Structures are given as structure tokens and as C-alpha cells.
């Protein structure tokens with residue numbers, strides 16, 4: 001009743017209304033929690049409807065300071081507010097206290113402050129005033145004739161009208177009679193639940209696959225068809241002990257549904273604003289949503305993600321940038337990760353300004369390299385030379401770009417989508433000639449600006465001089481005092497000279513690999529550091545600093561702490577705390593003291609947790625991070641033996657390359673030797689292949705354990721480690737688990753099937769080895785590839 005009095009002071013009228021409700025509800029302790037909504041019991045203001053066991057809660061919500069209010073449903077027991085359903089996503093109300101959700105004529109309706117109908121369950125059946133709305137503990141809001149109805153007695157289910165989230169038990173149906181499909185449609189952006197562009201639904205053509213569409217028209221992803229156990233493009237679904245999957249197809253409908261084997265697990269699928277479908281599982285221990293899987297894997301595989309004239313870049317954030325000469329059409333959208341509005345030209349083409357194209361300056365072309373070219377090009381047959389191709393584009397005012405290659409001349413008219421910036425070493429990269437307004441090229445051709453130009457140069461010169469003097473003074477000070485500049489939180493920007501001194505001119509080498517060597521050093525405060533000199537880092541100073549600051553914010557018990565960095569000229573160095581125990585490498589292979597199995601298992605789990613933390617919280621932020629992950633963790637040598645095939649094949653590197661390397665490390669933890677080392681008896685056998693074979697043949701895995709341990713190890717743990725390691729080193733990235741899953745498998749939360757032997761390993765299989773097995777794993781691969 002104390003609550004009542006407080007409310008009363010603020011809004012007398014409203015609280016009078018609440019008071020009435022609270023009397024009728026006095027048996028339920030929290031004033032604002034309703035168990036039903038009926039014709040006499042509406043929901044308004046801060047009241048919520050709560051499910052019986054308190055799993056879910058429904059009520060008005062807004063995001064940030066927005067005055068758009070929605071009726072939404074969220075998890076009541078989860079600390080991170082997560083909306084699973086929104087009733088009026090495209091029709092917000094502006095005042096929650098005078099709007100209400102109530103039963104009217106047998107329907108659940110949302111009325112705004114002026115009593116206008118904003119949203120309704122739209123049932124046409126007999127209107128009955130005994131109808132009530134109840135929220136079930138599954139997250140299904142139902143309408144029924146009785147307050148304690150079950151889902152099967154419902155007249156209406158919110159499960160039939162999903163927003164962006166698919167909860168266990170819900171079906172995403174294709175009605176074969178009406179040919180209607182239920183969609184999951186992403187929010188417009190992270191702060192706006194309005195209908196977005198990306199939606200997931202069952203293929204209306206009955207192929208038993210789920211598809212993702214852009215703007216309901218353009219399909220850009222498929223789950224592959226249901227093969228009885230999994231969707232063939234989603235191998236991660238292979239049997240596990242967390243989910244039960246079912247696909248039902250009969251004359252009336254087909255649908256897929258999933259349930260959890262353990263009811264205390266909280267999991268959801270969501271059609272994300274990124275255009276990817278994602279599955280999350282709630283981790284109580286970290287109070288976070290753990291990403292289980294997401295598809296399509298690459299952000300740039302999402303159709304039109306960066307909008308018109310946007311350039312998508314998989315390897316650095318933000319993923320989207322406007323092409324030169326263009327700027328975001330709607331900056332507010334870009335700020336929220338909604339790039340769909342794309343970019344617009346900053347300056348008009350000369351041909352758009354002047355009726356006589358021969359007068360004044362001409363539009364020109366900017367050469368952009370390493371691109372995946374946009375779609376919808378027109379091929380110009382007559383242009384046999386690049387110059388002809390260029391003049392075709394120049395003479396056509398609507399032409400925005402052209403490309404000229406061995407297949408001929410291609411021009412783009414007006415807006416184009418899906419341009420992707422590839423990495424420098426991508427062999428599929430092509431060149432685009434982008435038309436730009438003459439005014440975009442700041443050269444000396446125009447005469448009007450000369451005076452301003454000279455004045456500008458003079459002022460600029462002075463500024464540069466001043467800056468130089470300042471830098472020199474600061475440098476000098478730094479050298480004198482040995483002080484280091486602190487930037488971005490706790491990270492230190494070291495001077496190269498300081499690191500040279502600390503490492504005695506890089507004299508004590510701790511290790512080396514493909515990406516740089518690591519040296520031991522001692523700072524003036526006598527703390528011991530490991531300094532890594534990065535080789536072949538081609539990025540600019542600013543980018544490097546941003547990326548380093550990203551790693552710097554990563555703090556995890558299983559990660560080596562990054563203390564700072566140095567970026568001077570073309571020198572790029574990372575400074576870590578020194579690990580007195582030495583690297584895993586030296587402990588495992590060189591020490592005379594043998595690591596006990598329990599210690600190895602803890603190491604395996606520790607690295608997995610560290611990587612999972614990095615991947616799920618920080619991956620995708622930076623190329624540097626991506627290429628440097630393994631190094632961040634340990635000083636394991638970056639030799640070929642640990643590298644995933646995609647490093648060699650040149651496709652984009654993702655977190656799954658780390659998973660691969662991690663898998664290789666796991667094998668070595670078990671065997672206590674390098675994967676490619678021959679056995680003492682001289683028999684050459686590639687350990688991962690051997691391990692996979694022993695698993696498949698059902699032999700005792702103890703035989704795989706480091707012989708120095710004399711069989712002293714936990715068979716179940718070893719089996720888990722070998723299984724997960726074999727999945728990690730699969731050739732196809734999509735077959736590899738995420739690090740989050742690895743942790744779960746190692747912890748025994750998640751179980752996995754026997755993995756196929758990776759194709760690249762087959763090269764190592766002796767002739768006498770099981771040939772059925774070889775064929776089987778090959779065919780697994782062709783299935784996956786065919787459907788890509």
C-alpha cells in the first residue's frame with residue numbers, strides 16, 4: 001500500500017484507477033503484476049502481466065529517452081533486458097499511462113490516449129466478454145475463455161505472430177492451404193522495434209528449408225533442406241544434449257520447432273538487425289547471452305547491408321563505409337547500425353549542373369581496387385577499350401561507375417548495392433572506376449582559389465612547424481624522464497626507444513612465428529614484459545591504435561594482459577605481461593617435468609574460455625585482433641602446423657581460424673608431442689588422424705595419451721577433448737564449433753557426435769587405413785559444398 005500512496009501523490013486520477021485494481025488484486029503481492037488481462041482488468045502504465053512461474057513479463061516499454069511506447073514481452077528472470085515479442089512494433093503510442101491493453105469484444109486490443117485502436121488480435125470469432133489474456137511460462141501470450149487455459153485451448157497465440165524472436169516450443173510455419181508463412185523480422189535498428197528489412201521464413205515453395213530475405217524479395221541465405229536430422233547447411237545442429245529438434249511436414253502445414261532437454265536452459269533464435277539469424281543461450285555464470293551460432297557467417301553476405309553506394313568490409317569495424325564522394329543519407333541510422341539507407345553523393349556531377357557538358361571541368365574517375373563488384377551492371381558491347389568504356393560512362397549522366405576487365409565493359413546506372421572491399425591479398429578482387437564530380441578532385445586547375453590557396457599554405461606551414469616543435473619537445477621530455485604516455489584507459493603508448501632499452505635491443509628472444517617475434521624485457525619499474533614485434537602490419541597509425549585499445553579493454557582471467565603498444569613510423573609492437581611459467585609450448589614439449597592430465601585439461605578449458613570471451617565480446621572488431629588472437633593468448637609458435645586451411649587458401653579469416661588452431665593445440669595437449677612429429681618407434685602417423693580413427697573404431701582413448709603419463713588420465717575428459725579437437729580442425733569453417741560451444745562441450749554441458757576426418761588430413765592417411773571412412777568424410781563434404 002506504500003506504493004499506492006506514492007503514486008497517488010503524483011497522479012491522483014490514475015492512482016484512483018490503480019487503487020481499484022489493487023483491491024481486486026490484493027492477494028498478489030506486487031501491485032503492478034497482473035496475472036490476466038480481461039475486459040474489466042486492463043494493463044496500463046507501469047503494470048505488467050507476469051507468467052505463472054515468473055519466466056516472462058509483458059508491459060509497456062520504450063528505449064532510451066524515446067517517447068515511443070510499445071507493448072513488449074521480456075524475460076523476467078534475466079538481468080539483461082531482452083525483448084522477445086512486440087505487439088505494436090510499427091504503431092507506438094506516446095503515453096503509456098493513458099494507453100491501455102484490454103479485452104474488448106473478445107479481442108485483446110491496445111487503445112491509445114485518445115481511445116483509438118492501435119493494435120488488435122483481430123479475431124473475428126464470436127465476441128465474448130469472458131475472454132482473458134494470459135501469459136504462459138513459455139513466452140506465449142494467449143487468449144482463451146478461461147483464466148487457467150493451456151496453450152492448446154487458446155483462441156489466439158502470440159507464437160503465431162512472432163516479432164524477431166523464436167522461442168523454444170514455437171513453430172515458424174508454412175500453411176500449405178493458404179500458402180502463408182510466418183516470419184521472424186528483424187528490428188529496424190537496435191533501438192527501434194519497427195519492421196526491419198531482414199526476415200526469416202520457410203520456403204513457400206516447399207523445399208523444407210528456411211530462407212532469409214531482404215525486403216521480402218531478395219533471398220540471400222538458406223538453411224538447406226531438412227535431411228531428417230538437421231538442415232544441411234547448419235551442421236552445428238548435429239545431435240547434442242541441449243536441444244531436441246523436430247521438423248513436421250503434413251498436408252496442411254510444415255514447420256520446424258525446437259525444445260530444450262533441460263528446462264532451466266534459456267535459449268532463443270533471433271533475426272538480428274545485422275541481417276543474420278542468431279541463436280543465443282543465457283549463461284548464468286557470466287550473466288550474458290552466449291552466441292551459439294549465427295548465419296550467414298559473413299556480415300557482407302547480408303544483402304544490401306551497407307545500402308546504396310555503401311562499401312562493406314568484413315575485416316574492420318564499422319562494416320560499412322560510404323564510397324569516396326558519398327556520405328550517409330541518414331547519419332542517425334548509421335549511428336545505430338542501420339546502414340540500409342545507404343549513401344548519397346556529396347557533390348553533384350558536372351553533367352547534372354550544366355546543360356553544356358563541354359563547359360568547365362569534367363567529371364572524373366577514381367580507381368578503387370580489391371573489390372567484389374556490385375550487381376546489376378550493364379554490359380556495353382561496343383566498348384572494346386577501357387577508354388571507350390570510360391567515355392561511355394562519362395557521356396551518360398546517370399552512369400555512376402564502370403569496370404573494364406577481360407569480360408568487357410560494364411557500367412552501373414544510378415544506385416548500386418553490395419559492393420564489398422576485399423583484403424589486399426584476395427585473388428577475387430576487381431577494380432571499379434567510380435565517377436566523381438569534378439569538384440571532388442582538389443587540384444590546381446581552377447584559378448579563383450589561388451590567393452586563398454597561398455594564404456592557406458602559409459598558415460598551414462606555420463601550424464605544421466608549431467606542431468613539429470611541440471612533438472620534438474614532448475619527445476625530448478619523454479626520453480629524459482622515461483615517462484610513457486597513457487592512452488585509452490589502462491594502455492600505455494611506449495616509445496620505441498623505451499622498448500629497445502627494456503629488451504636490451506631485442507636481445508632475449510622468447511619465441512617467434514609467422515607474425516612476429518617475442519622478446520623478453522624489463523621496464524624501469526622492474527616489471528617483466530614480453531614485447532612482440534609485429535611484422536607485415538600494413539595499417540595506419542590511427543587504425544592500429546584503435547585496434548590496440550580494443551584488445552586493451554579485454555580483461556579475462558585466462559588472457560595474458562596487454563600492457564601497451566608502440567606505433568612509431570612503420571614499427572608496431574605489442575607489450576604484454578611476461579608469463580613466468582613460460583609458454584604452453586615450452587611446458588608441454590621441453591620441460592622435464594610432465595604436466596599432469598588434470599593440469600592439461602584445465603589449460604584446455606582456460607584457453608577455450610579466454611578465446612570464447614574474446615570472440616564473443618570482441619571479435620570482428622579488427623583485423624589485427626583477428627590475425628593476432630593466438631598470439632594474444634600464448635606464445636605458441638605460429639608455424640604452419642597450427643594454421644587453418646583458410647590462411648593458406650586466402651579467404652577471409654574469421655574467429656573459426658582460431659578454433660582450428662585451438663583444436664591443434666588440444667591434440668598436442670593429449671599427446672604431449674607436436675602433431676607432425678613421428679613416434680619414437682619411427683612410425684609416421686599424423687596424430688589428429690590417428691586420434692579420429694581410434695574414436696571411430698571405439699578403441700580406448702588412453703592409448704592416445706602422452707606415454708609419459710603412463711595412462712593416468714580421465715578417459716571421459718580425454719574423449720571429450722579428442723572429439724572437440726576433431727570438430728575444431730574441420731576443413732569447412734561452418735563445421736567447426738564456436739569457442740562458446742567448445743567450452744560447453746569440455747564442461748560436459750553439450751555433447752557432440754563423432755566428427756568426420758577432415759579432408760586435408762586424409763593426405764596423411766596410410767593406404768591400409770579404413771577406406772570406408774575416407775569415402776564417408778568426402779561425401780559429407782560434397783554435401784555441404786553443393787548446397788553452398
Ligand SMILES: *[C@@H]1O[C@H](CO)[C@@H](O)[C@H](O)[C@H]1NC(C)=O
Nearest residue numbers: 197214215216217304340341
Ligand atoms: C522495399 O520494398 C518496397 C516495396 O515492396 C519499396 O517500396 C521499398 O522502397 C523497399 N525498400 C528498400 C530499402 O529498398
